[in-house]
Amino acid sequence: MLDKIKQTDPEVYELIEAEIARQKGGLEMIPSENHTSSSVLEALGSRLTDKYSEGYPGKRYYAGNQVIDKIENLAINRAKKAFSVPHANVQVYSGSPANTAVYLAVCELGDKVMGLDLPDGGHLTHGWKINISGRYFKRVPYHVKEDGYIDFEEVRALAQEHKPKLIWCGATAYVREFPFEEFAKIADEVGAYFVADIAHIAGLIIAGAHVSPAPYAHIITTTTHKTLRGPRGAMIMVTERGLEKDPELADKIDAAVFPRGVQGGPHNHQTAAIAVALGETMTPEFSEYGKQIVANAKALAAALIDKGVKLVSGGTDNHMMLVDLTKYGVGNGIFVQEALDMAGITVNKNTIPKDPGSPFYPSGVRIGTPAITTRGMKEKEMEQIAGWIAAIIEEVKDYQLPKGKEARAAYLKEFDDATSKNETILSIKKEVTQLAENFPLPQ
Ligand code: DSN
Numbered sequence: 001m002l003d004k005i006k007q008t009d010p011e012v013y014e015l016i017e018a019e020i021a022r023q024k025g026g027l028e029m030i031p032s033e034n035h036t037s038s039s040v041l042e043a044l045g046s047r048l049t050d051k052y053s054e055g056y057p058g059k060r061y062y063a064g065n066q067v068i069d070k071i072e073n074l075a076i077n078r079a080k081k082a083f084s085v086p087h088a089n090v091q092v093y094s095g096s097p098a099n100t101a102v103y104l105a106v107c108e109l110g111d112k113v114m115g116l117d118l119p120d121g122g123h124l125t126h127g128w129k130i131n132i133s134g135r136y137f138k139r140v141p142y143h144v145k146e147d148g149y150i151d152f153e154e155v156r157a158l159a160q161e162h163k164p165k166l167i168w169c170g171a172t173a174y175v176r177e178f179p180f181e182e183f184a185k186i187a188d189e190v191g192a193y194f195v196a197d198i199a200h201i202a203g204l205i206i207a208g209a210h211v212s213p214a215p216y217a218h219i220i221t222t223t224t225h226k227t228l229r230g231p232r233g234a235m236i237m238v239t240e241r242g243l244e245k246d247p248e249l250a251d252k253i254d255a256a257v258f259p260r261g262v263q264g265g266p267h268n269h270q271t272a273a274i275a276v277a278l279g280e281t282m283t284p285e286f287s288e289y290g291k292q293i294v295a296n297a298k299a300l301a302a303a304l305i306d307k308g309v310k311l312v313s314g315g316t317d318n319h320m321m322l323v324d325l326t327k328y329g330v331g332n333g334i335f336v337q338e339a340l341d342m343a344g345i346t347v348n349k350n351t352i353p354k355d356p357g358s359p360f361y362p363s364g365v366r367i368g369t370p371a372i373t374t375r376g377m378k379e380k381e382m383e384q385i386a387g388w389i390a391a392i393i394e395e396v397k398d399y400q401l402p403k404g405k406e407a408r409a410a411y412l413k414e415f416d417d418a419t420s421k422n423e424t425i426l427s428i429k430k431e432v433t434q435l436a437e438n439f440p441l442p443q
Helices: 003-009 010-025 038-044 066-083 096-105 153-163 180-190 202-207 240-245 251-257 266-279 284-306 331-344 372-373 381-395 406-418 423-438
Strands: 087-089 112-115 136-143 166-168 193-197 218-225 233-236 320-324 349-350 364-368
Touching: 003 010, 010 423, 038 266, 038 372, 066 087, 066 202, 066 233, 066 266, 066 364, 087 251, 096 166, 096 193, 096 251, 112 153, 136 153, 153 180, 166 180, 180 193, 202 266, 202 284, 218 284, 233 251, 240 251, 284 320, 284 372, 284 381, 331 349, 331 364, 331 381, 331 406, 331 423, 381 406
Parallel strands: 112 136, 112 166, 166 193, 193 218
Antiparallel strands: 087 233, 218 233, 320 364, 349 364
16 A cells, blocks of 8 residues: 555655554554544545535535535535434534634624533633633633533533523543433523534444434534544534524534635545545444444443542443542653553543643543454453553552653653663563454454
8 A cells, every 4th residue: 555655755654654563563542543444544545635626515616526526425415314414514624623613603702602621521622711712702611520420500500690602512531421412401591502522422423322412412513533433534513403593504604614714625535535434334333333332441441440440430431431540649641641652552641620730741541442442352352451551550650740841851751761661561562562463453
């Protein structure tokens, strides 16, 4: 597949090969990552990338879009079928532009918007203070309770008090099922748009492993590269309820993506790859895959708890879990992330609710099962992986993050030197590589 680039640009070729080797030899356990099929990769690497197609099928600003129109319509129709919605925009470059387009479609500058607070697992684009969503709109964040579930008393009270224009439900780090119906009731009580951001769980919804927001939300946004297992990209969908609330909502969303928003020409290779990925979701295999992601996450969570690892909310309903490291110190997610990476297990440091650390130095790590489930791993492997994760946490639990930028940099360097020679981590790395080699990336 890389024959040509090997001859013309060996420097880039070597780097691509190195990344493929890294993926093959380790376990990708960042919950938002996955391994796409070769068919998706072929569509991404196709000539479709050469074409300009501003506008929408049948209404383009450039000639020569006869084929592109068919491709985009195919992706749209597959998205509509997969999520049971009457309208889908498949041109959005990625998740953050998708969410930004929603604001542009239904809000005016300064309108109040409600979303789960970032440290509690919410997304930057749901109203975080440094993001456009928190700077140009008035943020009204809601939170999770001590038990890790969304605090609905707070959601209702805030909604009644502030009468927001828009309420988000969705997260980057939330381990329980999203109660879309309850959100819809509250949004209706105050006349707000209810937007479900299903980026993390889109594949689970199609597989029937998570409830769908389609009967409840007005608008649904999603990325296409997480549990959906497609290329990097995104979609915005309008539901029947959305069209009942505002018959022009679909047109407003399309216009917000292009030409009113942040986008120019659509990435046609990406659109074709989204169509391919959506086609792959309409199979019994994908339905089994989605259910296995959750079964694996539950097995991994149970095994970790059994080994003394504390999880936010005490488990998971979906594809991810959040390890709470506060019993060992503040801001120590970095040590666990780096040590696991050294052993070939890739996770990410993440804030946990009421984190005493910061978003850059949080006191938790986020772990997910979509990519390793794509490789065919099941409950048996989760038990083994839990043992490695617990052992590595134990190995680095005494490291404490110093205050001050320079002191931290020096300490992290010392930490890296020590962990790269740590016998336990080196021996786990060998076992991880062996397991990874037994479960190849998809063909
Ligand atoms: N970067 C995504 C995630 O990892 O959840 C959110 O944008």
